Amino acid sequence: MSAKTLSAGWTSIGDAQLVLNSDQQVVIDCGDMQVQLTPFANDMVRVRVVPTSQKSERGSWAIAKEQWDLPPHKYSEDAKGITIELADFSIRVTKSPLRIAFLTPAGEVINQDDPAKGMGWDGAQLRVWKEMPQNELYYGFGEKTGMLERRGLAMTDWNYDIPAYTPATDPIYQSIPFFLGMRDGKFYGIFFDNTFRTSFDMGKESDRYYSFGSDGGSINYYFFYGPSPKKVIERFTELTGRMNLPPKWSLGYQQCRWSYYPEAKVRDIAGNFRSRKIPCDVIYLDIDYMDGFRCFTWNKENFPNPKKMVSDLANDGFKFVTIIDPGIKNDTTYWVYKEGAKGNHFVRNGDSSLFIGPVWPGNCAFPDFANTKARTWWGTLYADLVKVGIRGFWNDMNEPSVFDVPTKTFPLDAVHNVDGEKESHAEIHNVYGMQMARGTYEGLRRLKPDERPFVLTRAGYAGTQRYSAAWTGDNVSSWEHMAMAMPMCMNFGLSGQPFVGPDIGGFIGAPSGELYTRWLQYGVFLPLCRSHSVTGSINKEPWAFGEEFTKINKKFIELRYQFMPFLYTEFYKSSTTGVPIMRPLMLEFPDDKTTYRLDTQFMVGGDLLVSPVLEAGSTSRRMYLPKGEWYDFWTREKISGGKWIEAPAPLDRLPLFVRAGAVIPMQQVVQYTDQAPADPLTFEIFPSAEANGSCYEDDGISFGYKKGIFRATAVKVSVSREATTIKMIAARGSYLPSKRSVVFALNGVEQKPKVINVGSEQLKEVGSLSDAAQGWSYDRELHRLSIKLPDSQTGLDLSVQ
Numbered sequence: 001m002s003a004k005t006l007s008a009g010w011t012s013i014g015d016a017q018l019v020l021n022s023d024q025q026v027v028i029d030c031g032d033m034q035v036q037l038t039p040f041a042n043d044m045v046r047v048r049v050v051p052t053s054q055k056s057e058r059g060s061w062a063i064a065k066e067q068w069d070l071p072p073h074k075y076s077e078d079a080k081g082i083t084i085e086l087a088d089f090s091i092r093v094t095k096s097p098l099r100i101a102f103l104t105p106a107g108e109v110i111n112q113d114d115p116a117k118g119m120g121w122d123g124a125q126l127r128v129w130k131e132m133p134q135n136e137l138y139y140g141f142g143e144k145t146g147m148l149e150r151r152g153l154a155m156t157d158w159n160y161d162i163p164a165y166t167p168a169t170d171p172i173y174q175s176i177p178f179f180l181g182m183r184d185g186k187f188y189g190i191f192f193d194n195t196f197r198t199s200f201d202m203g204k205e206s207d208r209y210y211s212f213g214s215d216g217g218s219i220n221y222y223f224f225y226g227p228s229p230k231k232v233i234e235r236f237t238e239l240t241g242r243m244n245l246p247p248k249w250s251l252g253y254q255q256c257r258w259s260y261y262p263e264a265k266v267r268d269i270a271g272n273f274r275s276r277k278i279p280c281d282v283i284y285l286d287i288d289y290m291d292g293f294r295c296f297t298w299n300k301e302n303f304p305n306p307k308k309m310v311s312d313l314a315n316d317g318f319k320f321v322t323i324i325d326p327g328i329k330n331d332t333t334y335w336v337y338k339e340g341a342k343g344n345h346f347v348r349n350g351d352s353s354l355f356i357g358p359v360w361p362g363n364c365a366f367p368d369f370a371n372t373k374a375r376t377w378w379g380t381l382y383a384d385l386v387k388v389g390i391r392g393f394w395n396d397m398n399e400p401s402v403f404d405v406p407t408k409t410f411p412l413d414a415v416h417n418v419d420g421e422k423e424s425h426a427e428i429h430n431v432y433g434m435q436m437a438r439g440t441y442e443g444l445r446r447l448k449p450d451e452r453p454f455v456l457t458r459a460g461y462a463g464t465q466r467y468s469a470a471w472t473g474d475n476v477s478s479w480e481h482m483a484m485a486m487p488m489c490m491n492f493g494l495s496g497q498p499f500v501g502p503d504i505g506g507f508i509g510a511p512s513g514e515l516y517t518r519w520l521q522y523g524v525f526l527p528l529c530r531s532h533s534v535t536g537s538i539n540k541e542p543w544a545f546g547e548e549f550t551k552i553n554k555k556f557i558e559l560r561y562q563f564m565p566f567l568y569t570e571f572y573k574s575s576t577t578g579v580p581i582m583r584p585l586m587l588e589f590p591d592d593k594t595t596y597r598l599d600t601q602f603m604v605g606g607d608l609l610v611s612p613v614l615e616a617g618s619t620s621r622r623m624y625l626p627k628g629e630w631y632d633f634w635t636r637e638k639i640s641g642g643k644w645i646e647a648p649a650p651l652d653r654l655p656l657f658v659r660a661g662a663v664i665p666m667q668q669v670v671q672y673t674d675q676a677p678a679d680p681l682t683f684e685i686f687p688s689a690e691a692n693g694s695c696y697e698d699d700g701i702s703f704g705y706k707k708g709i710f711r712a713t714a715v716k717v718s719v720s721r722e723a724t725t726i727k728m729i730a731a732r733g734s735y736l737p738s739k740r741s742v743v744f745a746l747n748g749v750e751q752k753p754k755v756i757n758v759g760s761e762q763l764k765e766v767g768s769l770s771d772a773a774q775g776w777s778y779d780r781e782l783h784r785l786s787i788k789l790p791d792s793q794t795g796l797d798l799s800v801q
């Protein structure tokens with residue numbers, strides 16, 4: 001036996017004894033254990049360690065792409081070890097003891113096993129120890145409280161219902177065992193695909209090594225080499241799947257509360273939005289719409305005619321999202337319970353009796369979402385709500401959460417039937433919520449094949465973005481929580497889930513008008529923009545804090561709708577690359593050390609920089625502008641970056657900057673996303689010597705875009721001494737927006753221009769652009785030149801002199 005004792009109870013992997021190289025993988029026999037190295041791509045390899053006796057491979061819940069064109073690798077072996085060379089990096093395995101290192105083509109170590117510890121076991125527990133260089137930093141880890149950068153912290157992944165969590169609480173609702181490691185701006189990623197309770201110790205135990213491990217399953221991790229962080233995230237989300245483009249309305253403002261009822265209250269909330277002209281797309285119905293918290297039923301007293309309510313308010317642009325929890329009331333007269341019991345769809349105890357636990361409705365049975373038949377059945381249950389006109393579904397309590405037991409969840413030995421194979425809850429726990437969201441998503445696809453589903457989930461695992469958006473659970477109305485939502489959402493995004501947001505204003509507690517406004521002010525730039533609050537709390541609608549605040553809240557919600565073409569374009573891009581919409585600055589500026597721990601500011605896409613005000617009573621915000629030129633969004637003033645600035649921030653101002661060189665598509669204010677098409681579609685141009693940008697559009701709801709029914713419009717601007725040229729390039733895709741105007745708004749124009757030509761035709765200056773079909777006007781104060789023209793599918797060529 002070559003296995004060595006590591007420390008009390010722990011056995012090490014030992015030495016490599018036999019190596020087998022094939023086209024697909026390199027298999028290294030270490031006695032009891034076998035190490036399999038499978039290069040999936042030139043920048044990605046899987047490291048799997050299984051008992052030599054184990055023949056079959058467990059499927060993965062996370063992996064979306066199973067088939068890869070395995071890249072050719074160059075293999076060499078000597079007495080000390082083996083080397084596998086890929087185009088982007090190489091893998092060096094030393095034989096005695098077995099240790100794995102990942103190297104750049106130049107031979108520098110990117111990441112390597114800790115020389116003393118390597119990989120080891122203690123009973124069912126397993127762990128990997130990695131060397132931890134002094135200057136290495138860590139990001140990602142899914143949904144985590146506290147700060148953006150995670151060095152020195154230990155974390156656990158075990159989905160957990162924990163209202164009013166604090167910056168020190170861990171774990172919380174979701175588990176995504178993925179992180180990015182970074183040294184001097186160079187990134188790698190590790191995805192530990194293990195659904196048992198896992199843990200990461202990023203230097204809490206020692207500053208010499210970090211480690212990750214689990215209570216069960218096997219060592220099974222993917223290593224990704226960047227060196228750019230975006231490349232790591234692109235590859236990780238190619239593997240685990242990307243967000244499907246959501247319906248456009250779900251990017252609108254969303255209003256929630258536990259709970260709006262009866263119907264008159266719902267109509268009153270909707271009426272307030274419209275009469276105050278505060279834009280809103282979505283109203284949520286929390287658990288009280290149900291009959292005794294029975295999912296898929298209505299409380300007839302409070303909602304005598306839900307279909308009429310939904311359709312009346314749909315005429316006014318509102319979409320409804322209703323909550324659906326996993327707990328199905330243990331009531332033999334309730335149709336969902338009856339169907340579930342008859343179909344054998346519920347989770348069982350170790351002794352095969354039905355597992356029953358209390359949640360909102362009292363004692364409940366719980367669907368076994370790990371089972372395909374149960375998931376399919378679950379999907380059918382939405383039929384009636386869909387018929388009523390409910391547009392989206394909110395899957396809550398799916399950690400799963402159970403009341404009145406210390407563990408707050410199922411017993412670890414509860415049994416899931418994974419399509420014939422029995423697996424313990426210990427193994428399924430972390431994917432239960434994800435599989436619930438999957439059952440919901442896939443069910444909706446079947447019920448309405450032509451409509452993009454909107455699902456919002458509280459619990460999840462790696463890859464959940466394929467089915468659902470996510471929110472950060474039961475937060476608190478405090479300045480601390482308002483600030484913490486930023487790093488939380490950013491790390492979520494780095495971990496593959498881009499469609500995220502907190503309960504704006506805070507769920508538990510009573511925010512001051514100032515706190516609510518400051519939160520909403522930056523909340524309108526979050527991917528998910530939803531206000532929510534707990535039962536019994538004060539009102540937290542945008543008008544609930546008095547006129548002064550209402551005015552500002554309205555202005556910022558309007559701003560979200562003005563930015564809608566930009567936001568939708570960023571959603572589209574994220575759905576194709578996996579790179580998050582909301583980004584920490586280090587993702588855009590990996591060579592700028594000041595950004596590495598900056599978690600009080602964020603970027604939307606690559607060009608918009610948001611710096612929320614995080615303290616009561618502030619009228620300015622000290623913030624960092626990375627290197628390069630920037631425009632203040634409000635004054636259109638050009639400022640050089642690479643320094644800290646004090647940005648003015650009275651209550652009605654959010655420090656907002658645009659990177660020079662950007663073109664941002666914007667539109668007029670509407671009361672809901674589909675009230676009217678963008679007209680004019682305005683390209684706000686913030687030039688440096690050049691500016692580039694694009695706008696993605698489609699019908700906002702169907703899958704037609706997958707067949708080319710979209711419009712992608714690119715705008716290219718170049719500035720020289722003689723003239724500025726603006727080119728709108730012939731649109732890609734076959735989607736035809738209705739007849740409309742486009743405006744090119746050129747910022748930073750010091751003087752009123754002399755001549756503006758479109759092709760060979762000279763354009764006229766006009767007093768007011770809004771009344772003219774075409775022409776231009778110049779704003780001396782903002783140094784902004786606006787040029788209006790009828791839109792064109794075939795492109796436009798402008799020159800400004």
Ligand code: GLC
Pocket residue numbers: 163257258286287323396397458473474532533534
């Ligand atoms: C949970 C959810 C919260 C919801 C409440 C009632 O606490 O996290 O958002 O309002 O349950 O359904």
